[in-house]
Amino acid sequence: MEFAAYFGEVFTVPAMLLLIGGTIGGLILGATPGLSPTMAVALLIPFTFQLEAVHGLILLGAAYTSTVAGGAVSAILLKIPGAPANIATTLDGHEMARRGQGARALQLAFLASLVGGLIGVALLIFLTPVLAEWALAFGPSQLFWLAILGVTIIGSLGTSSVVKGLLSGCIGLWLATVGFDDILGVQRFVFHSSLSGGISIVPALIGLFAIPQVIAMFADGRRMSSIEAISVERHPLSRAVRELLSRVRAVVIGTVSGSIIGLIPGIGGQIAGLVAYDQARKVSPERDKFGTGHPEGIIAAESANNAMVGPSLVPLLTLSIPGSPTAAVLLGGLLIHGIFPGTDLFDNHPHVAWPFINSMLIGQILMCVFGLYIASLAARVALVPKSIMAPIVLGLAVFGSYSVQHSMGDVYVMAALGIMMYFLERFGFSAAPLVLGLILGPIAESNFIQGSLIAEATVGPFAYFFGGALNLLLVAIVVASVGYSLYAELRARRTAVAGGDAP
Amino acid sequence: MKHVIAGLALVLAAVAGTVEADEYPDRPIMLMVSYGAGGATDFQARIVTMTAGNEDALGVPIAIINKPGAGGRVGWNWFATEAEADGYTLAAYNIPHFIAQSIKGGVEYSKDSFEPIANWGADPAVFIVGTESPFNSMADVVAWAGENPGKLTFSGAGLFVGHHIAALQIEKAAGVTMQYVPTKGGGAAAMKAVIAGDVMAGINNLSDAYRAREAGNIKILAVADIQRNEEFLPDVPTMMEEGLDVDNSSVNFRGIMVPKGTPDAIIDKLASIVPEMFMNSRVLGKMAAGGSPVHVMDREEVLAMWEERDAYLRELLKDL
Numbered sequence A: 001m002e003f004a005a006y007f008g009e010v011f012t013v014p015a016m017l018l019l020i021g022g023t024i025g026g027l028i029l030g031a032t033p034g035l036s037p038t039m040a041v042a043l044l045i046p047f048t049f050q051l052e053a054v055h056g057l058i059l060l061g062a063a064y065t066s067t068v069a070g071g072a073v074s075a076i077l078l079k080i081p082g083a084p085a086n087i088a089t090t091l092d093g094h095e096m097a098r099r100g101q102g103a104r105a106l107q108l109a110f111l112a113s114l115v116g117g118l119i120g121v122a123l124l125i126f127l128t129p130v131l132a133e134w135a136l137a138f139g140p141s142q143l144f145w146l147a148i149l150g151v152t153i154i155g156s157l158g159t160s161s162v163v164k165g166l167l168s169g170c171i172g173l174w175l176a177t178v179g180f181d182d183i184l185g186v187q188r189f190v191f192h193s194s195l196s197g198g199i200s201i202v203p204a205l206i207g208l209f210a211i212p213q214v215i216a217m218f219a220d221g222r223r224m225s226s227i228e229a230i231s232v233e234r235h236p237l238s239r240a241v242r243e244l245l246s247r248v249r250a251v252v253i254g255t256v257s258g259s260i261i262g263l264i265p266g267i268g269g270q271i272a273g274l275v276a277y278d279q280a281r282k283v284s285p286e287r288d289k290f291g292t293g294h295p296e297g298i299i300a301a302e303s304a305n306n307a308m309v310g311p312s313l314v315p316l317l318t319l320s321i322p323g324s325p326t327a328a329v330l331l332g333g334l335l336i337h338g339i340f341p342g343t344d345l346f347d348n349h350p351h352v353a354w355p356f357i358n359s360m361l362i363g364q365i366l367m368c369v370f371g372l373y374i375a376s377l378a379a380r381v382a383l384v385p386k387s388i389m390a391p392i393v394l395g396l397a398v399f400g401s402y403s404v405q406h407s408m409g410d411v412y413v414m415a416a417l418g419i420m421m422y423f424l425e426r427f428g429f430s431a432a433p434l435v436l437g438l439i440l441g442p443i444a445e446s447n448f449i450q451g452s453l454i455a456e457a458t459v460g461p462f463a464y465f466f467g468g469a470l471n472l473l474l475v476a477i478v479v480a481s482v483g484y485s486l487y488a489e490l491r492a493r494r495t496a497v498a499g500g501d502a503p
Numbered sequence B: 001m002k003h004v005i006a007g008l009a010l011v012l013a014a015v016a017g018t019v020e021a022d023e024y025p026d027r028p029i030m031l032m033v034s035y036g037a038g039g040a041t042d043f044q045a046r047i048v049t050m051t052a053g054n055e056d057a058l059g060v061p062i063a064i065i066n067k068p069g070a071g072g073r074v075g076w077n078w079f080a081t082e083a084e085a086d087g088y089t090l091a092a093y094n095i096p097h098f099i100a101q102s103i104k105g106g107v108e109y110s111k112d113s114f115e116p117i118a119n120w121g122a123d124p125a126v127f128i129v130g131t132e133s134p135f136n137s138m139a140d141v142v143a144w145a146g147e148n149p150g151k152l153t154f155s156g157a158g159l160f161v162g163h164h165i166a167a168l169q170i171e172k173a174a175g176v177t178m179q180y181v182p183t184k185g186g187g188a189a190a191m192k193a194v195i196a197g198d199v200m201a202g203i204n205n206l207s208d209a210y211r212a213r214e215a216g217n218i219k220i221l222a223v224a225d226i227q228r229n230e231e232f233l234p235d236v237p238t239m240m241e242e243g244l245d246v247d248n249s250s251v252n253f254r255g256i257m258v259p260k261g262t263p264d265a266i267i268d269k270l271a272s273i274v275p276e277m278f279m280n281s282r283v284l285g286k287m288a289a290g291g292s293p294v295h296v297m298d299r300e301e302v303l304a305m306w307e308e309r310d311a312y313l314r315e316l317l318k319d320l
Helices: A002-009 A013-031 A037-048 A053-077 A084-098 A102-136 A140-152 A162-176 A201-223 A237-246 A248-263 A272-283 A295-307 A314-319 A325-335 A350-383 A386-405 A408-426 A431-457 A461-466 A469-499 B002-016 B040-048 B070-081 B097-104 B138-147 B162-174 B186-195 B206-214 B264-278 B281-289 B299-316
Strands: B029-033 B062-066 B089-095 B114-123 B125-130 B153-156 B179-182 B201-205 B218-223 B252-259 B294-297
Touching (some): A002 A350, A037 A325, A053 A295, A053 A325, A053 A350, A084 A272, A084 A431, A102 A248, A102 A350, A140 A461, A162 A408, A201 A431, A248 A295, A272 A295, A408 A431, A431 B153, A431 B179, B029 B040, B029 B070, B070 B089, B070 B097, B089 B097, B089 B114, B097 B162, B097 B299, B114 B264, B114 B299, B125 B138, B125 B162, B125 B186, B125 B206, B138 B218, B153 B162, B186 B201, B186 B206, B201 B206, B252 B264
Parallel strands (some): B029 B089, B153 B179, B153 B201
Antiparallel strands (some): B089 B252
C-alpha cells in the first residue's frame, strides 16, 4: 500500500490545478476529430519543460486519460471517432444519438470509462511486475496470431452480411499496404507523392466515417424541405448509473479485454474497443440489437479503451519500452526531467512515480465528473439542422486531417477515402471492418515477416509460429472465433428458412 | 492546434518587443522533424530549440512540426520539393539515414538538396544482448556467428538507417553472415525484441541502450565509434578495440538544415547563431539528463562530414 502514502502530493494546489486543467483540456482535445491522445500529449510536452517533473507528468497523465474518453463525444454525436480507440463506440453510440438519446449514450460512455479506467490503473498499481513479464511474452509470432484474431472479427463487425464485412476488411488490408515498407525496403502502390508514407490512420478514420455522412446530409438537405424534428431526451444520471449496474457483463468483458490488450506492446489500444465490442456481442443474449443503438455496445467499447490506459504504461514504466505511440511521448516527458523508467523506478523516484499514478486515479474521476457535466449539453448537437451541421462537420474533418502532420496530402487522402466510402455504404459495406483491416494489416504483415526472418535462421517457420503454449492458445482462439461465426451464420440462416421469411 | 500555439507564441513575441521588423528573423521559425512525436530525434529537437526565443539566440521561437513516414522519406521529400527557402522553414537531418536513402533511390533528395546549418548530436550505434545472453564480448558473437552462418538473429530499426549500416559493417569486418531483423516502429521495437529474447542480439542507439542497461535489461558489448563514449559508457570498448574494423560511419548525427536556395545571408546568420544556441547551459543540462550525447559541429564541419559519409556509403551500399 505504498502508493497511498503519496496521495498528499496530488492534493496540492498546483497539482490539482494542472489535473483539472489537463482533464478539461483533454476532453475538449479528445472531442475534436483528428486530435488523438498521442497528439494531445505531444502538444503539451513543451509546457512540461517549465514544470517540476511530477507536475509535468500529472498534466500529461490527465491529458492522456481524458482525451481517450473525450473521443467518445465526437464518436457518439458526430459519428467521427476521435481516435482508433473510439471506433467501436460509433457503432451503437451514434445510433442512440440519432434517436435523441445522446445524453444517455454519453453518460453511459463516461461511466463505463470511469469503471474501466479505475480498474486499469489499479492493475498498474498492484500487478506491474507480474504484468511486465506477460507483456514481454508477445513476440512476433504471438503478435501475428493476435492480429489474425482481430481479422476474424472483421466479418461480423457493423454489417449484416459476413461477405460484405470481409470484403470491406480486405479493402482495408489492401490500403494498409500502400506506401514505403520499412522492413523489406520497397514501395507499394505509391501513385502520388502524398501516398509515400502510407495512409495515416487518423485522416483515414475521419474520411471513412465523417465524409459519407456529410454527403448524405447535403443530399437530404436538398430533398427535405422541413427540418427533421428530433426531441433530445433528458436523461437523469441516476438512471444511467442503474443501467450500467444492470449490464455488468458488458463492463466486465470490456474491462478485461481492454486491460489485456493494453498490456501488449505494439498492439496498443487501437483495437481494444473493437475486440471488446465483438466479445460482448458474442456472449450477449440480445446480440441482434448490437449496431442498432444498444447500450451494451457503448459500455463494452468505452470501458475497454479506458481500461487500456493503465496497463499500456506497464512496459514503459518497468522496461522503458513504450508500448504505444502515446507512451512513447510520455517517455519523452520523463526523460526530459532525467527520470529513466526501469525496474527500479519506484525505488529511485517514488516521489515522481507514485503521485503520477495516483493522479491518474483522481484524473479518471475528474474526467467522469466533467464528462457527465458536458454530456447533457453536448447531446443538444442533435438539434442542429443538417444544413448547418454538414458544413461544420466538413470543416472539422479538413482541420482534423490537416493538423495531424500539417499536410494537404492527408486532406486529399481523407477526401478520396470518404467519397469512396459514401458509395460503398450505399451498397451495404461499412467503415468499421475497413478500418480494422487498415489497422491490423501492418501489424500482421510486419510481425509475419520478422517472424519468418527469425524462423528461417532458427527453428523453421512451422515450429516458430506453432511452438509454445501461447501460440497454440492464440491459434485455438482464432479457430474458435471463426467456428463460432460460421455456426452463428448457419443458425441464423436455418432460423430464417424455418420462419419462411428469408430475405 | 499547433498553429494556435505558434500564433500565441507570435503574439507573445510581439508583445515582448523582441522582434526587429526589418531583420531576419522577424516571425516564428518552423522546424520539420521527419519522425514521430516522442522519438529520439523529435525529443532532442525540442530540447535544442527551446532557447531559440532568447535575446542572445534567434529572438523568435522555433515550432516543431512532425512529418513522419517511410523512415523519414516523407518529411525529407516534402522538405526538398515543397518547403520554402526563406529561412523560416528548417528541418532536422539524420545522417546516415537520408544520405543512404538517397543512394538507394526512390526519393526526391540527395545531399545536394539541402544546406546544413549546424550539428547538435551524435548518437553512436551499440551492439547489445539480453542480460541472460551467453555472449560477453564481440569475440563471442563473431565466434558463434562463424560456426552458425546466418543463424544469429539481431534486430535494428529498419533498413538504410544507422543500425543497418552498423550491421553491414560488422558482418563485413568479421567476415560472417548473420540474420538482420529490421523492426517497424524505430529503436524502441528493436530494443523490445532484444529484452524479450525474440532475437539473440541487436543494434541500438547509445542513448537508449544506456538507459536500458541502467534499468538492468541488457548488456552492451561494443560501440560503433572511433572513441569510447566517456560521458555515458566509459567501460564499453569500441568495435576497433574488439578487433573489428568498424568506424564511425553508422553514428547517427542529428542537426539542422535548410533547403537549397536559401539566401546566403540567412544561412550565414543561422550558422553563426545556432551552434551557440546548442551550447546553452540549459540545453546541455536537459540533454545530459535525457542521456543524449551532444556533439556540436559548425556548418563547415558538417559539410565535410556529409561529403565523407556520401562517398563511404556509396562504396558500402554498392553491391546491395
